[in-house]
Amino acid sequence: MHLIITDTRLARSRSIHLSGVRLVLAGLLLSFLLMLLAAGLYHWVFLKGARDGWPVVGSLVRLVVKDEFEERDRFMRANLDAMARKVGEMQARMVQLESLDERVLGLAGMAPAELPKTPARGGALVAQRSLSMDELQSVLDELGRQADQRVDLMTVLESRLFDQHIRKHMVPTQAPVLGKEAGSAFGWRIDPFTGQSALHTGLDFQADTGTPILAAAGGVVLTQEFHPAYGNMVEIDHGNQLVTRYAHASKTFVQRGDLVRRGQKIAAVGTTGRSTGAHLHFEVLVQGVPQDPQKFLAAGESAAVAQAGGQRPRAAARR
Structure with missing residues (x-):
């Protein structure tokens, strides 16, 4: 061009x-x-x-704005309804968690009254309506508060159950020699060396030399030495001024300061010290005072029977 x-x-x-x-x-x-x-x-x-406010243009603008608002409102309402359903499911789970809390409280030895209760709700369903944003936020805040209470409660329960677990394993209820019955019991008897009445401060378990001697409970080795009367001896401190003593051993496998667990092999049966034959002399001392070990062992047998559903262990049945 x-x-x-x-x-x-x-x-x-x-x-x-x-x-x-x-x-x-x-x-x-x-x-x-x-x-x-x-x-x-x-x-x-x-x-x-x-x-x-032009007649035609104003009407068109109002229609467009109204359609946009209605579409936005439908979108928000659908999302609020979905969130409300999720909140309802969370409330149902909180109720289930509350029943679980009660059972765990019983295991921890705590009273159910210490459990924070969820407010009771009920009544006939008259009509359903969608929750507003403020109502939904209020429900979420309440669920958050209840969840925080459950976290605090579970922390206390964990501490209580852990303490019970430790105490259970720190009490001498494990038989120190497996499969053997106690011979000479705790109490007054005729001394085999002097022939006179004397207090026997423990239990004697007759066993062959070399038979494993097990820790009756977890603790710290307090003493590992040779004693003129007790021979090769091991003492274990279980805390709360509770001590167990294992005497006349042929060998010892732990040293002072060692940490031992329940059922750990700490020595072997022998006849060292003031002894007439191979056996284990087992003592339990509370604040330095000898106690009847059979009371502790019987408590362990009762717990084992309860766990076994009422069937008494064979070794215990022969006693």
């Missing part, structure tokens, strides 16, 4: 040559400018009409 522009005042003319590419670019630029002009005019007309 060839254009000639003539200026009559200056008596001069100018020639412009437009190729196909230039013509297309010019057309696109003109179209873009027209689109911007139309969009600006459309925007100005609708804003002006909405502000000034």
Whole structure:
């Protein structure tokens, strides 16, 4: 395309040559400018009409805004209903957790009254309605408060159960020699060396030399030495001024300060010290005063019977 522009005042003319590419670019630029002009005019007309309340434009704007609000409201309502259903499921789980808490409380030896109760709810279902955002937030806050209470309670229960576990394993209820019955019992008897009445401060377990001697409970080795009367002797401190003594051993396998667990092999049966034959002399001392070990062992047997569903262990049945 060839254009000639003539200026009559200056008596001069100018020639412009437009190729196909230039013509297309010019057309696109003109179209873009027209689109911007139309969009600006459309925007100005609708804003002006909405502000000034033009009959037709104002009605159109209100319809568009109303449709947008309704769509947004439907979207929010659907999400709120879904969240409300999830909250209902969480409330049901909290009720199940409360019943579980009561059972765990019993295991920990705590009273059910110490459990925070979920407020009781009920009644006939009259009508269903969607929760508002404020109501849903209130329910979530209440669930959060209940969850925090459960966390605190479970922390206390964990501490209580751990303490019970430690105490259970620190009380000498494990038989120190397996499969053997106690011979000479705790109490007054005729001394085999002097023939006179003397207090026997423990239990004697007859067994062959080398038979394993087991720790009756967990603790710390207090003494490992040779005693003129007790021979090779081991004493274990179980805390709370509770000590067990194992005497006349042929060998000892622990040293002072060692940590031992319930049922650990600590020595072997022998006849060292003041002894007439191979056996274990087993004592339990509370605050340094000898106690009847049979009371502790009987408590362990009772616990074993309860765990076995009422069937008495064979070794205990022969006693």
